[in-house]
Amino acid sequence: MRDIIREDARLIILRELHAQSNYSLNDSLLQQVLENFGIAKSRDWVREELNYLAEVGAIEKTAVGSVVVATLRPKGGEHVERRMVITGVKRPSPPEA
Template identity: 50%
Template sequence: MSFEIDYARIRREEARLIILKALAEQTNESLSSSMLEKVLATYAIHEVRPWVHQQLEYLQTMDAIRVTLAGSVQIATLKDLGHRHLERHIAIEGVKRPSRSED
């Protein structure tokens, strides 16, 4: 029986939650992948744009965001399922669950 921790998986799940939260904070609920690189870096997740694009692709596959291409940059926009995950109404597989809000 192995108790190894899959840090790469944990990092991806954490990054996906950070992306959803960052989108929710925006007035238009959208950010470019280049801006998301900077957001992730503030949480010590220093990854290249293709890695960020992979996370956006995953979130789009799970119907949490919509991705629009703008040259070499992708624009991510939060969708209803992404909101519902942040509100803890549903759980999206592969995305860290948000903490309970302090009431």
């Protein structure tokens, strides 16, 4: 179950970054987004997921003061748009007809 929650959270993060006009959000806002989806985890947990997404090349992380800003990279966008699959990230549902 733990892996399912992590994979789901990673997809939620990528989708939320994809929805932003500048493809970026900080870890505090991403924590709130995850809570809206029923994933209530600590900021450290969110940062672990951001670390994973950065390691696989889906996002770029930048430390700004006490927050971490995540920015979507092309690979992460391609996953959200269903052009490729990133291992460890839930696959997006197919578009509704």
